[in-house]
Amino acid sequence: MRDDKRTLRQQQIEAAAYQVLEAKGYGGTSMLGIARQAKASNETLYNWYGDKQGLFRALVARNAEEVKQHLEDQLQTDSDALTILETLGPKLVRLLTGDRAIALNRAAAADSTGELGATLSQSGREAIFPLLEAVFLRARTEGQLTFDDTGAAIALFLDLLIGDQQIRRVIGRLPEPTPDDCNHRARRAMDHLCKLLR
Amino acid sequence: MRDDKRTLRQQQIEAAAYQVLEAKGYGGTSMLGIARQAKASNETLYNWYGDKQGLFRALVARNAEEVKQHLEDQLQTDSDALTILETLGPKLVRLLTGDRAIALNRAAAADSTGELGATLSQSGREAIFPLLEAVFLRARTEGQLTFDDTGAAIALFLDLLIGDQQIRRVIGRLPEPTPDDCNHRARRAMDHLCKLLR
DNA sequence: GTATATCCGTAATTCACGTTACGGATCGTG
DNA sequence: CACGATCCGTAACGTGAATTACGGATATAC
Numbered sequence: 001m002r003d004d005k006r007t008l009r010q011q012q013i014e015a016a017a018y019q020v021l022e023a024k025g026y027g028g029t030s031m032l033g034i035a036r037q038a039k040a041s042n043e044t045l046y047n048w049y050g051d052k053q054g055l056f057r058a059l060v061a062r063n064a065e066e067v068k069q070h071l072e073d074q075l076q077t078d079s080d081a082l083t084i085l086e087t088l089g090p091k092l093v094r095l096l097t098g099d100r101a102i103a104l105n106r107a108a109a110a111d112s113t114g115e116l117g118a119t120l121s122q123s124g125r126e127a128i129f130p131l132l133e134a135v136f137l138r139a140r141t142e143g144q145l146t147f148d149d150t151g152a153a154i155a156l157f158l159d160l161l162i163g164d165q166q167i168r169r170v171i172g173r174l175p176e177p178t179p180d181d182c183n184h185r186a187r188r189a190m191d192h193l194c195k196l197l198r
Numbered sequence: 199m200r201d202d203k204r205t206l207r208q209q210q211i212e213a214a215a216y217q218v219l220e221a222k223g224y225g226g227t228s229m230l231g232i233a234r235q236a237k238a239s240n241e242t243l244y245n246w247y248g249d250k251q252g253l254f255r256a257l258v259a260r261n262a263e264e265v266k267q268h269l270e271d272q273l274q275t276d277s278d279a280l281t282i283l284e285t286l287g288p289k290l291v292r293l294l295t296g297d298r299a300i301a302l303n304r305a306a307a308a309d310s311t312g313e314l315g316a317t318l319s320q321s322g323r324e325a326i327f328p329l330l331e332a333v334f335l336r337a338r339t340e341g342q343l344t345f346d347d348t349g350a351a352i353a354l355f356l357d358l359l360i361g362d363q364q365i366r367r368v369i370g371r372l373p374e375p376t377p378d379d380c381n382h383r384a385r386r387a388m389d390h391l392c393k394l395l396r
Numbered sequence: 397g398t399a400t401a402t403c404c405g406t407a408a409t410t411c412a413c414g415t416t417a418c419g420g421a422t423c424g425t426g
Numbered sequence: 427c428a429c430g431a432t433c434c435g436t437a438a439c440g441t442g443a444a445t446t447a448c449g450g451a452t453a454t455a456c
Contacts, residue, residue, distance in 0.1 A: 117369030163357035171315030
């Protein structure tokens with residue numbers, strides 16, 4: 001199988017894995033279930049991913065790369081820092097509380113090795129932090145925000161923007177946010193942030 | 199077995215369940231594992247709790263009762279509203295991000311029926327809200343805080359106080375907070391809250 | 397075209413778990 | 427004390443999942 005063809009096949013398999021994961025949760029997701037959904041064989045899955053943990057590791061890592069890429073694309077702009085945050089806000093809410101992210105968080109919650117949690121966190125908060133750091137430093141340079149500790153300023157922003165939505169999503173008490181929800185949440189976070197740090 | 203003796207025995211069994219749950223996660227917790235830890239038999243567990251879900255339902259419900267009781271005790275005071283919030287803050291952080299709460303959140307995340315999540319949410323956020331509502335209304339009456347929407351004010355407080363700590367705890371990326379952590383987190387939340395709503 | 401590698405669909409193996417069952421010990425009641 | 431209920435420790439049963447194996451089909455490389 002040629003490389004590009006294999007890549008395409010892997011994407012199909014991983015899309016199938018997400019379908020099963022989102023429908024049945026981590027505990028209800030079996031390798032055979034994924035194989036069936038993807039019209040692949042167990043042998044191929046094990047050959048390509050090693051074991052169940054390896055498949056999930058790959059899902060998380062791939063998701064990480066996509067999230068990071070997506071956010072970096074959003075930073076390719078000459079807008080002022082606050083405008084960038086206003087644009088990023090709804091997207092961050094959607095990325096961090098969408099069905100896929102929640103399914104992955106559930107998998108990580110069930111993973112007693114801590115490995116998926118580590119990777120997921122590196123793809124989530126820990127990947128977002130340095131990107132936001134650049135924006136916050138710019139906001140300070142532009143005189144739009146005032147803070148001593150960049151990390152604390154970013155953490156405040158994430159508290160206001162995301163808060164406890166994720167855990168409430170993970171335990172099944174909050175539905176996926178609508179675009180309006182995301183916009184409203186982001187708007188509110190920006191208002192509070194500016195009031196606190198301006 | 200007399201009632202008080204049975205109650206004691208149940209507490210022992212439930213303590214053992216928490217030990218296994220916290221050590222091995224929900225997926226790694228078996229009824230037999232709990233029975234062994236509690237030096238009880240499977241038959242007794244099944245007789246008393248019905249099935250595995252029933253045991254976990256009981257854990258969550260019991261925890262709910264204790265959390266609610268604990269918080270209500272904290273409200274038996276003539277202090278002004280902000281002082282009450284200052285006292286409650288660290289306790290809320292500890293209750294919502296302690297090892298037991300996190301273990302229960304993990305169980306709820308793994309429960310595809312949504313039942314544990316529902317009960318857990320009713321014992322957590324949804325139980326805390328009405329208690330905090332009384333305090334926030336008092337703060338407004340006393341002229342300490344200004345807001346139109348009580349729910350939104352409480353949600354803001356919880357965002358600032360708890361933020362995304364829970365999910366980070368659940369996926370294994372944040373250790374249990376120290377008393378200093380709790381105090382610091384609460385202090386900061388109060389500062390921000392007053393700045394926003396005073 | 398041929399040979400080899402790989403994939404699919406399915407079966408087989410092993411293990412663990414949820415749940416029930418059982419014999420003996422212990423407890424509670426009359 | 428005797429009897430019945432219940433608990434403990436252990437075994438048994440059925441099911442499902444992780445993983446490996448296999449025969450035939452398909453794809454790739456020479």
